[in-house]
Amino acid sequence: MKVQHGMRRKPDLETLYSINADGSHNVLQPADVRGKWHTRKNIVFTILIAIYVVVPFLRVGGYPALRFDIPNRTAYIVGHTYTREDFYLVFFLLTGFGFTLFAVTSLLGRLWCGYACPQTVFLEGVFRRIERWIEGGRNDRMRRNKGPWNFDKLWRKVVKQIAFLGIVFLLTHVLLAYFLPVEELLPALLKGPEDHWLAFAWTMCLSAVLYFDFAWFREQFCVIMCPYGRLQSALIDDDTVIVGYDEKRGDPRGPKGKVTGDCIDCGSCVNVCPTGIDIRNGLQMECIGCTNCVDACDSIMEQVGRPKGLVRYDSLRGFAGERRRWLRPRVFLYAGLSMIGLAVFLLTASKRTAFEVTLLRARGMPYTIEGETIQNLFTIHLQNKSTHEQESSSTRCPRRAAPPSSGRSARRKWRSNRSARPRSRSSRSCRGCSTADPSPSRCASPRRTRTSRRTSNCASKDPDHDETSSRAGPGCGSSSCSARWCWRTSCSCGSRSSTR
Ligand code: SF4
């Protein structure tokens, strides 16, 4: 689009208003707006910012309400501890929230963008507000920007940038409190970066990105980069509630008394738009649903004595005078997928145990033989996933106990233990060691499972090795194999008969 020198460029459907024809940034100066939607948004922004700042300081059950301890691969979420083994839950959680967002978008348009997206909350709720305090309203800012560099312009620009930097550092250090213990954060800040250079580097990088975004890039993030914004055309339809202009009522536009339409073509709705579009051109992808144009137009309608709502929340079907449908197949689909994701997450999280035991064969030599004693080597990995201390104990299987060094009766008892017949399966006791506790972690019997039999008594690495098979594996082939308990049918040590 060509704009002649001296002519003011108007928003259109062919170009992005925030980008000039030469590719440079067309810095927007949205006008101030007052109205009911503005007040509601400010309340929501204040609540969200307060939550963001307060949450790292809250504790539930003695632990942080929300903290991601990256070095220990642990997350604390409202009193529950989640470790890296629980990371798969993130998939279901994100799926649930993602489809919830889809369902809300298909019903109410870009509600998230206008009210809850961090970009909008901090840009509109903090940075633009500070800019207005220091540099004044839209007309003052535009006049000063066009004018020469004098003291008035210089001190305002410098103070504004210092304030922006201060806010950005504050935000990034609050974010840091979601990853570091709050009680360690202040001493770490006072000490200097050498003791925590990684956290320092992350904070500096993030601060630079946020400063660039909030001080200069601004609405371009929404209209160029945001992936959610690009999905809008796929998520919404004619029944979705959006911010729109009532063309039937507003057109033809013009000064009051000269045209029949209600729009007096004052341009207020365009001047307040943070993405620089003209809502009267119809639904556009750049619209973030901030409702600034609704408040601006309502205030104009009030001044000219016409009914409010020329620019309002409604669906395309509603603007056309038809009946709007709330429940549509896409709403059911998104809501259903969202409920599946969240239900699986809640179910899995609620069934999660606070204590986990993993029994692994020790690396290297799997067993040792000393006299009549065979010792199997295992690594037991105990994991306490709860936020409090837990005790664990283990008992030694009587079949696997070492023979007593003295005492005839003790040795007799030991022998009877070793030769004890396994109990029946129906009693739910261990088949191999006859302990009453059927828990696999309590049993060291070679008859417990095929795997344990193989790994605990034979040096063979053959995964198909099985003493019950007539097609036994090739044997361990070890010339030093002296396993009395070897289960292989073709073991070179010839110990087959001792086990059958
Ligand atoms: S058109 Fe209206 S609702 Fe959309 S971004 Fe602009 S001011 Fe906000």
Ligand code: SF4
């Ligand atoms: S604010 Fe209302 S009256 Fe003014 S141009 Fe926009 S739609 Fe028309």
